[in-house]
Structure formats: C-alpha cells, structure tokens
Amino acid sequence: MSVEKRNKSKSVTNDQKSAMVDFLKSHEELAKGKHSSTFTQAIAKQQWEELTGILNSIPGPIKDWKSWRRTWQDLKADAKKKQALLNKNMKGTGGGPSTSGSLDSVSLTVVGMIGVVPISGDPSIMDYPVCFDFDTPNKQQNQSLVIEVPNLENVNQSESYDESDSTNM
Numbered sequence: 001m002s003v004e005k006r007n008k009s010k011s012v013t014n015d016q017k018s019a020m021v022d023f024l025k026s027h028e029e030l031a032k033g034k035h036s037s038t039f040t041q042a043i044a045k046q047q048w049e050e051l052t053g054i055l056n057s058i059p060g061p062i063k064d065w066k067s068w069r070r071t072w073q074d075l076k077a078d079a080k081k082k083q084a085l086l087n088k089n090m091k092g093t094g095g096g097p098s099t100s101g102s103l104d105s106v107s108l109t110v111v112g113m114i115g116v117v118p119i120s121g122d123p124s125i126m127d128y129p130v131c132f133d134f135d136t137p138n139k140q141q142n143q144s145l146v147i148e149v150p151n152l153e154n155v156n157q158s159e160s161y162d163e164s165d166s167t168n169m
Contacts, residue, residue: 012071013060017106020072023051024113031072031113079103079110 024031029039030047048065056062063071082103103111 010061013058014106016055016058016060017075019054019058020051020068020075021106021109021113023054024072025109027051028113075106075110076114079107080114082107083111 027047029036030044030051033044035041035044045065048069052063052065052068055068086101086103
C-alpha cells in the first residue's frame, strides 16, 4: 500500500469557506457524505465538481474536487474540535474569567449543519457503571472495583463529591 503525502496548499479564504458552506447547506446529502440508492457516488462527484468550479472562481487557492472535499472534512473536524472544547470549558469549575472563546460564523454554521450528536454524543444513551474483576495473587478470593461514571448532562453543578458516600474497595 502506498502512502501519499499531502502537500500543504495555500490557505482557503473566508469567502471560499462561506461559499462552500452555503453550497453544502443546500446539498445536505453531499455535506453528510453518505451515499444511497438515490445519492450515488457519481452524483456526489458531479456536485463536488460543480462546487469546485464555484470555489476556484473566487480569489484564493485553486484545487481539484478531491482537495475541496478534504477541505470540507477539515472544516467539519475543526468545528467539532472547537465546539467540544467550548462544551468542556463550560462544564469546568473554578470560577474566574472564561477561558473559552467563541466560534467564528463559518464554524458556527458547520456545527449547526452536523448537529450536536457527533460533538457531544447521543443524549438518549445512558451511562452505566464500569466493573473490573481482579484475581488476588493467592486466587482464593476475588475483589471487585466498581466505578460509577456520572452522566454529566444530568449532574447539578452545585453537587459536590462526598468521600463518605464512596464504598470500601
């Protein structure tokens, strides 16, 4: 298997990013990248080539359709990472000024397009305790360690951890 090294191209301009996001908002199947019987790979390639023509006509780097598709993947990954960091900082404790910034308009639009589940997880999925069983060196008795994993969406920020509530191991 050959590994193809990606060359760093010139940075995409904000106008190109905005045009890409606007186009993909009206082409949801292309934005999701999921093929089906009604949205085939040939249709996706045709739409990426159409978008390529639009983006290459705007001042900035000139790319082929595969490179623009990769740019879209990078924009989504970057927006997810920024939003996840914002979510993490919002749930932090300690007071003081906020250490998180805010999303730019393109990232905010991308987050709206991809939804919250890819960033924060599915809120309808329940967290369960994790249990590990350990064998003792003399193999006569087993010990268990149970770790309760709290669901952070339902935790009240005013609740505090009380060591007297923990069970002996």
